[in-house]
Amino acid sequence: EIVMTQTRITTEPGNHAFDQLGKDTVLRAALRAGLGFPYECNSGGCGSCKFELLAGEVENLWPQAPGLTERDHRRGLLLACQCTASTDIRIKVRTTPECEPVIKPQRRCARFAAANDITHDIREFRFVTEGGADFLAGQYAMLAIPGVSTPRAYSMSNVGNSQGEWHFQIRRVAHGVATDKLFHHLHAGDEIEIDGPYGLAYLRPEVTRDIVCVAGGSGLAPMVSIARGAAQSGMLKTRQLHFFYGGRTPRDICGETFLRELPGYGDRIHFHPVVSLPGQEGDSPWSGETGFVHDAVRRSLGDGLPNFEFYFAGPPPMTQTLQEMLMVDHQVPFEQIHFDRFF
Ligand code: FES
Structure with a gap:
């Protein structure tokens, strides 16, 4: 029996409180709760999700992540996309309405359906989930690929739909563990986890330009x-x-x-x-x-x-x-x- 731990995260300023289930990251838990936590890459690279730990303990999944500078380290800052709360915690971060998810991210089990080559090094992979594929044009998802230690961010190439279709056009990376798995070891019917949607660079249909x-x-x-x-x-x-x-x-x-x-x-x-x-x-x-x-x-x-x-x-x-x-x-x-x- 799997028991999901639950930790409570409270932010300052604003005094927003939300729960983190299991090994979710602080960032993903915040977005699932609908909070406007600043972020971009969800992968430790951009540094947008910095926060300060005021009370409690976290596990840092990638202490050397490039998103933090030497100065950030000296100031004790952490990346929300690379930290998991191990106790109830209190953190300092400035949330903003622009970062509030239009669609709250969710974890889903996805079945690999098919793939086809687009160029010599880009291939389209199609996955299907139960229920709808809820995302905005231009967003991405985190794919947890069996045998790959950390989830990878890939953008969808289709648009949100009620059939549960998630299409990704992925470029093969030389010696890349994740793309090696996807390109060479994935079979129709295999299951992976898709967690999303994420990303703020989505289509703004209301803009007339x-x-x-x-x-x-x-x-x-x-x-x-x-x-x-x-x-x-x-x-x-x-x-x-x-x-x-x-x-x-x-x-x-x-x-x-x-x-x-x-x-x-x-x-x-x-x-x-x-x-x-x-x-x-x-x-x-x-x-x-x-x-x-x-x-x-x-x-x-x-x-x-x-x-x-x-x-x-x-x-x-x-x-x-x-x-x-x-x-x-x-x-x-x-x-x-x-x-x-x-x-
Ligand atoms: Fe980019 Fe966390 S969102 S480093």
């Missing part, structure tokens, strides 16, 4: 989800959507296949592929745009940049350069930019 999605590398899935969500909601009847996809070489380029099936493709949905290293040996010829994806965004949209709503996902150098270009060079307000930082 035209949309720019920028994806690089493993950031394809959430941007495909945003485009699908926008098309499905009817937003694109009155709005344009520009989809930029940056790859290293021509064989990395994809995205068009998913956009092509959406109503409005070529008319209201525009695909802009960009390659940074064209003409690699053995690769197919490339006649499209070359260079970095942020330069392609600037070249295509120019001075009109502050009129768009931006969603992006990709490697940290890409998201950081893009954010700086938009905010510093073009004065795009921070509220119009949506991305979750992963490292």
